[in-house]
Amino acid sequence: MKLVVKNALETQLLAEKLAKRLKPQDLILLTGDLGAGKTTFTKGLAYGLGIMHNVKSPTFTLIREYHQGRLPLYHMDVYRLENGGAEDLGLEEYFNGDGVSVVEWAQFIPSELPSTYLEITIVKDNANDERRTLILEPKGDRYERLIEELKQDIV
Numbered sequence: 781m782k783l784v785v786k787n788a789l790e791t792q793l794l795a796e797k798l799a800k801r802l803k804p805q806d807l808i809l810l811t812g813d814l815g816a817g818k819t820t821f822t823k824g825l826a827y828g829l830g831i832m833h834n835v836k837s838p839t840f841t842l843i844r845e846y847h848q849g850r851l852p853l854y855h856m857d858v859y860r861l862e863n864g865g866a867e868d869l870g871l872e873e874y875f876n877g878d879g880v881s882v883v884e885w886a887q888f889i890p891s892e893l894p895s896t897y898l899e900i901t902i903v904k905d906n907a908n909d910e911r912r913t914l915i916l917e918p919k920g921d922r923y924e925r926l927i928e929e930l931k932q933d934i935v
């Protein structure tokens with residue numbers, strides 16, 4: 781599924797809608813260039829889970845956990861693991877935990893990922909600073925169903 785959004789608020793609103801449909805152990809991979817809007821999307825997702833804390837980029841901490849919402853949110857940014865080191869993070873415990881995991885720059889840790897997830901690629905627009913194309917690609921039945929549900933929420 782492909783969607784064009786006009787600004788950061790629209791990105792967050794989409795994430796908020798998705799959040800309402802999420803279940804424990806759901807995994808979302810956020811792909812896109814620096815400044816594409818991966819953390820912005822995660823802020824919307826957190827809001828949709830009822831997390832009122834300010835979600836900050838975990839670039840230096842790698843993982844931040846939020847336990848104030850309907851489900852725990854595990855927000856990971858593995859940009860700094862381009863050259864390895866992901867084995868030590870204990871990612872599996874997060875993926876198999878009680879919450880929802882969101883991973884920025886997951887392409888850097890292919891061997892640490894489960895086989896099913898929802899990948900969302902955020903593409904910037906050359907002509908417009910605030911426009912983005914969001915490409916949602918489900919891997920596995922759970923995520924195909926999730927996309928069908930999301931489509932119903934959007935129309």
Ligand SMILES: Nc1ncnc2c1ncn2[C@@H]1O[C@H](COP(=O)(O)OP(=O)(O)OP(=O)(O)O)[C@@H](O)[C@H]1O
Nearest residue numbers: 786787788791813814815816817818819820910912
């Ligand atoms: N349509 C949009 N969707 C998302 N962000 C947008 C949009 N339009 C403008 N922006 C702005 O672009 C910036 C995106 O920054 P953000 O930190 O979310 O990117 P990121 O993909 O997480 O980057 P990084 O790879 O450095 O972690 C924010 O300042 C946001 O307000």
Ligand SMILES: [Mg+2]
Nearest residue numbers: 818819837884
């Ligand atoms: Mg980010």
